[in-house]
Amino acid sequence: MTVSNIGTNYANNLAIKSLASQIADLSRQVSTGSVAATYADLGSKAGTSLNLHAQYNALVNYVGTINGVALKTDNMDTSLSNITSQIQSVTSAMLKLSQGGVPNAGTMAQIQTNAQNALASIMASLNTSVNGEYVFAGNETDKPPIADTSAAGTNVAAIVGTYSSSATPAATVIANLNAMTEAQLGYDPGLAAAGNNTFQAADNVTLNYTLKADTSPFQQAIKGLAEISSLQYDPNHPTDFWALYNDAQSRLTTGSTGVTTAQGQLGITRNQMATLSTQQQSTQLTVSSSISTFEDADLAQVSAQLTTLQTQQQAIYKIISDFSKNSLVQYLS
């Protein structure tokens, strides 16, 4: 037995205090499931923990942002498919009309009806909005890119009509059509200067999904459809009629090809978004797992430690109890 009763009891009291503190901490770990109550409890891992949490939250946010933008790009893709389909339906119909001579009036009327409907449909598609944002307006999303949907039809018709009314040669009419301003086609005055649609899809990755309604393929398609819609056969200028007919067909073909190309480019961006979204969701799991490794208590291990410490505590109580008996005072009579 140690000579000093005071010294021994002091040491035992400290041991009990230390054990009680450890048991309290382990109990907290069991109840909260977390290793640390403060950043200091994580020691040198505190900085890593903060970075991982920030990374995790950013990943969640990036995925949410991508999903939000995907809603717009999905609608853009649907609109582009519709535009292509509308153009192709008119060009297919136009192929049915025999070139040269007097056009079949019924076929011509059908083509023009199709073209008018297609023009209206394309205008509507280009003015598509998602949650109040016009997706083909660049960053001027609060304004429909085609402010006046009837302007193109009216103004193109006026130019096309001159081949008949004032015997303007077809080449001049075509040149005049080419020289039409965006205002004449009904576009919003701010559209030309509107900026791009970009967003941050991941750390240091900015994606651009801009496709404005005033890009060349759309203008060609609009002009082509308006041109064929307003083209009336003038027996006095049959050559000019067919030149303009072919010009309209050419514009629609160019427009269709261009829209398909634009859709393909948008598709690349959409694929990038999908890939980034998948990657980031996968990274989320990894980061979450890492956070869990740092911060989550291993309940099996903690429970085992608790049992060990409780046994030690009982042993110390037993020793203290024995100390009180193990004194010479007990044996003197």
Added chain:
Amino acid sequence: MSNALNIAVGGLSAADKQLAVISANVANASTPGYTAKRLLQTSVTADGQAAGVQTGGLTRSVNLGLLSNLWQQNSVANAAQTSQTYLNQLQQTFGTPDSATSFATKLSTLKNDFISLDSDPSNNILQTQAVNDAQNLVSSFNNLSQNIQSLRNNTVSDLSNTISSSNQLLTQIASLNNQIAKLQGTSGNIVDLQDQRDLAISSLSENINIQTFNNPDGTVNVSTSNGTLLADTQAQALSYSAAPLSALSYYPATIGGIMLNGVDITGQITSGTMGGLISLRDTDLPQAQAMMDEAARQLASRFNAQNVKLFTDASGNVPANTPTGYAGFSGTIQVNSAVVGSPALLQTGTAGGGPFNASDNTNIQNVLNYAFGANVNAGGTPNTPFNTTGLGPGGTLSLNNIPTSGTITNFANNVISTLAQQYSQVKSDSTYQTNYQNTLQKNSDDQGAVSIDKEMTDLVAIQNSYASNARMITTISQMFKELLSSVSG
């Protein structure tokens, strides 16, 4: 026979006194500071013949070297414990790792708001959300600054109380020195007074780092580690003006020193509770404040550089890059009232310009790429470096282990992890120093404290001695009877 009888009677007397000492030891076994006493006992001879036993004064079993080490360790351990207590409270204010309450997490949340705004910059709900999260972030800065200053003010009141307690102990030591000096060289009992003085010195050593010198007259000089006398037979009084502190208060310009006879001895107090409190008040907590101030100013400055003055001081300005000028800024930083009134300014910028299209995200992207990035522009020019020296109201503070370049979010993470690691080290140091203190305390107790077993063993020996001396007297008495009987017979 007469001589033998006197010797036996002397033995009984000595045993009686020894019993009294044992009794006192057992009775005081649990008295704080009490050490086991022993009665000096020597044999008496006259003309080469045994003449009996005599008892002298009381002695105590104390290892003065060990005691001196214990007092030094008391100071070191108490300073570490004080630091641990305070820095633990500071740690609590940063929140738990699995919650989103730390200012670094709130900064990340604000960044996420801008990521969301980037794809939908004119969305009023997202803009308002970003302003709300900016206000949450600002509240976090303000609360942390307030907590740091609150802790500093607690050090002031604790310091005041500790000084008051130290003055009482110094008075007690001086008084005991006087009593001991008067009794020194007499038959008076000074050992109990020495115990009380050691206890007072031990308590004092927990408050302040001291050194002691034993004088020939039995008194002890207590002085600071630099030798400034605190008490001999006269106690010197420490004084301190405990005025409330603000983030701009610092020693020695606007915080008074700890004075002793008109001399500032603050610099001599390096450990003990007082040393720990001074270090917390003047270094540890101001460094934490300086970190927060630096983070707050850089946050305001980096946003402002991107045409989004989201954070300002109370006057609506972004502080200049003069460290002493923005001391305490984390306590006053606020969200620009213009942006609170019109969250759309996050998109259009606070310096005007435009016109802006509905989805123009130029400013939002600049904030994301440059205010939250390492560079101030696309050209790769770094943002203004973080100041890590010349900080605080006096320009005297430095931050260690914090990079001067990088993003604001990394800086915030570094602040928290640096303070967390600082606390871990302090906690570890406190545990080590306290364990060492306990070991010294236990060794000292083992050496000087009352052992009941030892006292009981001595009791048995004294009882036997008493019985033997009584037996001697009985025997001598019998011999006298025999002698008288033979003479009369």
